[in-house]
Amino acid sequence: MPAQQTQDIAIVGAGVIGLTTAWILCDFGLGPRVKIIAKHTPEDRSVDYTSPWAGANFCSISGGDEKAIRWDRITYNRLAYLANTRKESGVVFANLRELWEFDPNFEKIRSWTSYVKDFEALPKEELPENCLYGHTGTTFLINVPQYLNFIYSILKDSGVTFVKEEIKHINDVLHYVPNPTVVFNCPGVWASTLGGVEDKDVYPTRGHVVCVDAPHVKETRLRHGTNSDTYIIPRPFNGGVVLGGFMQKGNWDREIHPEDTQDILKRTAELMPELFHHQGPEAAKIIYEAVGFRPSRNGGARVELDSLPGTKFPLVHDYGASGTGYQAGYGMAFDSVMLALPFINLA
Ligand SMILES: Cc1cc2nc3c(=O)[nH]c(=O)nc-3n(C[C@H](O)[C@H](O)[C@H](O)COP(=O)(O)OP(=O)(O)OC[C@H]3O[C@@H](n4cnc5c(N)ncnc54)[C@H](O)[C@@H]3O)c2cc1C
Numbered sequence: 001m002p003a004q005q006t007q008d009i010a011i012v013g014a015g016v017i018g019l020t021t022a023w024i025l026c027d028f029g030l031g032p033r034v035k036i037i038a039k040h041t042p043e044d045r046s047v048d049y050t051s052p053w054a055g056a057n058f059c060s061i062s063g064g065d066e067k068a069i070r071w072d073r074i075t076y077n078r079l080a081y082l083a084n085t086r087k088e089s090g091v092v093f094a095n096l097r098e099l100w101e102f103d104p105n106f107e108k109i110r111s112w113t114s115y116v117k118d119f120e121a122l123p124k125e126e127l128p129e130n131c132l133y134g135h136t137g138t139t140f141l142i143n144v145p146q147y148l149n150f151i152y153s154i155l156k157d158s159g160v161t162f163v164k165e166e167i168k169h170i171n172d173v174l175h176y177v178p179n180p181t182v183v184f185n186c187p188g189v190w191a192s193t194l195g196g197v198e199d200k201d202v203y204p205t206r207g208h209v210v211c212v213d214a215p216h217v218k219e220t221r222l223r224h225g226t227n228s229d230t231y232i233i234p235r236p237f238n239g240g241v242v243l244g245g246f247m248q249k250g251n252w253d254r255e256i257h258p259e260d261t262q263d264i265l266k267r268t269a270e271l272m273p274e275l276f277h278h279q280g281p282e283a284a285k286i287i288y289e290a291v292g293f294r295p296s297r298n299g300g301a302r303v304e305l306d307s308l309p310g311t312k313f314p315l316v317h318d319y320g321a322s323g324t325g326y327q328a329g330y331g332m333a334f335d336s337v338m339l340a341l342p343f344i345n346l347a
């Protein structure tokens with residue numbers, strides 16, 4: 001009987017960021033040493049738990065700074081590996097068409113030319129009215145519930161322990177892992193209020209999605225507007241088509257407003273006329289609607305080594321992914337684990 005391994009690696013949070021962090025640790029065989037403390041886990045649905053509400057696709061929403069480009073690129077390669085070798089993960093390659101009513105971040109676009117398969121800028125004559133730029137390429141679509149449960153199962157099979165609790169202060173993690181080798185802090189938008197973290201740079205970017213039945217739609221299409229963000233994100237393996245949306249900074253409104261639903265249906269039908277077979281929004285077959293709070297942060301996501309307040313215990317922050325937790329999350333989690341490895345005795 002192997003000696004009882006004590007859990008010495010703690011993770012706060014079981015959204016896509018916390019789960020992916022644990023997944024990488026499991027790849028090192030560290031699953032039995034990992035304990036995840038989280039109020040919500042993948043079987044939960046709550047406006048306070050962002051990950052289930054994502055589309056999800058891989059688009060060029062993220063910033064053009066070095067960190068954002070690095071995390072997108074690492075995750076693009078990881079998603080390609082999963083799409084090629086692990087169909088059960090819910091990740092597939094897909095055609096992306098992305099349009100802008102204003103000039104995009106050309107640093108970001110330049111980075112895409114070096115790694116996004118089949119990348120092509122659209123000739124001006126192909127741009128719809130009022131669009132200044134557009135491109136196509138091969139990126140990814142993710143069936144989010146399937147992907148979260150795929151990772152969740154790997155973690156449970158790898159010996160990771162889950163504690164379904166809300167903590168008030170980051171140091172409360174010591175009640176569950178008294179002498180941690182390292183703690184990972186992955187609380188999403190709640191980094192804004194978690195005691196001992198209370199990151200004043202973190203804020204919600206409110207989203208509202210309408211998931212419809214439209215199995216004929218295979219392409220993901222987005223239009224970055226001066227006054228609106230319109231996107232169509234099919235979820236592969238019969239997951240419906242996620243339509244959006246809104247990018248409302250600092251907005252904590254938890255309610256769904258019917259006028260917003262109609263606005264999303266109208267804009268997406270204009271963006272892709274075949275979405276409702278060239279009929280209007282009244283032809284939409286709605287499966288569900290949801291509001292979600294993207295965990296945004298002034299200055300971009302925080303992936304940083306710290307220590308539990310008033311202690312020597314290493315603390316790695318990994319939060320603030322905003323609208324990119326799936327398309328950049330593996331890169332963020334990879335860098336978080338690299339920060340922690342010097343403290344973890346692997347041998
Ligand atoms: C409408 C919408 C569409 C999106 N589409 C895409 C997309 O197409 N592609 C993409 O890449 N991204 C997309 N995103 C962004 C993506 O969903 C987020 O970046 C991602 O879900 C953030 O994950 P997270 O793990 O940081 O946060 P969360 O999923 O919110 O997880 C946070 C975890 O921490 C736990 N927690 C927090 N505080 C405490 C506490 N005090 N005690 C215990 N546990 C705590 C929670 O219970 C939860 O388990 C979208 C987001 C929205 C809202």
Ligand SMILES: NC(=[NH2+])NCCC[C@@H](N)C(=O)O
Pocket residue numbers: 055057059061207222223224229230231244245247294322323324
């Ligand atoms: N078009 C635009 N600015 N945003 C689309 C973003 C889609 C998805 N990442 C999200 O909803 O976060």
